[in-house]
Amino acid sequence: MTAGISDNRLTANADHFENRHIGPNAGETREMLAAIGVPSMETLISKTVPASIRLDRPLAIPDGIGEQAALSELRSRLYGVTRTRALIGQGYHGTLVPPVILRNLLENPGWYTSYTPYQPEISQGRL
Known part of the structure; x- marks a missing residue:
């Protein structure tokens, strides 16, 4: 059976960037690490990033949201913001160059x- 357009595996969370991003898979990552002679990603990071600037705790990054949820959040944050007159360039319109x-x-x-x-x-x- 071939996968159709309505296959849930193809459309689940399709608007999340991380699901649309085409990056290296686990096999390609192992191949790249082997090419440079490093056994793991952690070893590569420890050899390239100085310990003085490494963060030894996970970042506090919230889970990603979909495009529609992000647009909704932006609209709610912009609600009540009023447009005002731009004052950029005031006083220079009549300048002779x-x-x-x-x-x-x-x-x-x-x-x-x-x-x-x-x-x-x-x-x-x-x-």
């Missing part, structure tokens, strides 16, 4: 690309 400054700001490739000016995508039009 010399054209040479505007041109150098708007044409500076550092604002729109991570490439250096020597990359052909940008520099072909400038050479």
Whole structure:
């Protein structure tokens, strides 16, 4: 029998991130640890993370909730929050910026690309 769309194993808690995340399974984890010559994940952590910064108790992290429950929680927290006028940039709307400054700001490739000016995508039009 093939698994159908209505199979509960496929849809149970489908909106939880940890159930949608595709990470290494136990066999792949053992294979990766063997490749670096470490017998367990605990040994790997003890060899790489200094003892002075390791936490020797479990983190107090609550269980995850689904996407719909998270949206509901956010909506309930936002209830009663009023929107006000944004005052960002007040007083600067009438400022005169010399054209040479505007041109150098708007044409500076550092604002729109991570490439250096020597990359052909940008520099072909400038050479």
